[in-house]
Amino acid sequence: MLTALGGGVGAAKFLEGLSNVIGNEQLNVIVNTGDDIKLGGLNISPDVDTIIYRLSGVVDRKKGWGLEGDTFNFLNSLKRFGLETWFNIGDQDIATHIYRTHLKSKGFSATQIASRIAKAFGLADNISVLPMTDHDVETWIQTNEGEMHFQEYLVKKKMKPEVCRVTVRDIDQASAAPGVVDSIENARAIIVCPSNPIISIGPILQVKGIRDALKKTKAQVIAISPLVGGVPLKGPADRLMRGLGLEVSSAQIARLYSEFLDTMVIDLEDAHENQAIVDLGLKTLVVDTVMSDKEKASILASSVLELI
């Protein structure tokens, strides 16, 4: 049994590669839910959906999120009601959000909902998508333009405001969802996906019970840096790290994870950081981490598996 921690597009790409090379081995994916947002009364869980869509082969590969071939007539129509339309919801995609909202209103937990959505999309039986917590949490960003939901910062404001603080609202009431701690304690290895350390992995580590389980587990913990040549291929990891006064480097990410990390995987372009990470007492693997297609994601996943 393998367990992974991850957020959105980068994690989804890596997990697709991983799922191609693990055969029938059980893979548990603990997914960030700090990105969750309620818009127009709909419960949206972007990271959970991005991972399910990718792993069930229906993702829009060009965008990295949403459903392949989706249309946007609903979103256009929403404009006349003065509702927010900056968050891109496709016409097929909205069925997922309506299903989630419907189940949530009937008392189903995030875990139960993710499991049903995964099943509806035909996700392989050996893969479990586990929201990090069943409690409602939301990641908010304090910026020079005020405080806003992370999605607003990312999508509406296109990452332009300067970040000074990141807060996961209600995280102190959030305990790990069923199966999460178990899947960390009993895995043969834990893989921290190439996701944003602040906004994707950060909230997961703040959930009660998860960091402790990572520290205690006998499994090897391997993290893949989302940085290539010191910058993220996508998303605001560098802006967020800089905004919080952190050095933007894979070594810095290793430091954030050092309490529980065994091995850090970094890109060839960042080979010069290798020594700094070794100096933290960690093992390293320096490989090509750019997942420009499915095959390259599978090769990266294979290299990671060889570490175990």
Place this chain on the structure above:
Amino acid sequence: MLTALGGGVGAAKFLEGLSNVIGNEQLNVIVNTGDDIKLGGLNISPDVDTIIYRLSGVVDRKKGWGLEGDTFNFLNSLKRFGLETWFNIGDQDIATHIYRTHLKSKGFSATQIASRIAKAFGLADNISVLPMTDHDVETWIQTNEGEMHFQEYLVKKKMKPEVCRVTVRDIDQASAAPGVVDSIENARAIIVCPSNPIISIGPILQVKGIRDALKKTKAQVIAISPLVGGVPLKGPADRLMRGLGLEVSSAQIARLYSEFLDTMVIDLEDAHENQAIVDLGLKTLVVDTVMSDKEKASILASSVLELI
């Protein structure tokens, strides 16, 4: 000020004609909400939407309901979740339902919601679409295949089951929505649209205060029969009337309304019923009531206005 009572497609067609010939005169439309249904967590109000869509010029004229040029990708996508898909919701149309559901969850009344939706679609300022009540009611049909929501009988079961009883659930708790009684008392004329007398007009008349207001008002009350040659042009009026042991005729509809009715408008094909209606002490108008296009609807509306 004119006031109309109506249900779905037939009423909408007539009201479109009426709106074309009244200039800037205020028109209040009291709309049946017994057809309302909650599906997949969405609050849907078919008659209210059909009338707003028609009167704001965005209706799918071929179908008589929904939005012109709409797509159905959402509905197709819903299938994978095992949710009911027999109710046709277009991708643009769903924005209306999400807006309604969102406002309802925030405590807005059906009246407030209809007013906002009408405004969003640019409905003319002199037309008010008034849901008959702000209370949640639902029309259920007892049939030889069991009891079911009217929409299920109409859309899913295609009006095939034999009807034995019609019940508007929670109607005894429903009082007239704000403005409804007032618009009956103070109108210069009341027009009962060519709608199903059992399923569209019936629920309106059962709302506390409405039948009394119709009996008391000094305004002339004119009803247009939905039957042409003894059968409805659309919908199950004949099946429902027969199922309830009623004669299927315009004279029978006049009898159902006789407590408050002054004038009955019937189709040329039903001229033989004229005497039976006159015998009830009512005035009659025998004209072509088939509204095959906008112009014919306007001509019918003009004929009705001439009665006042």
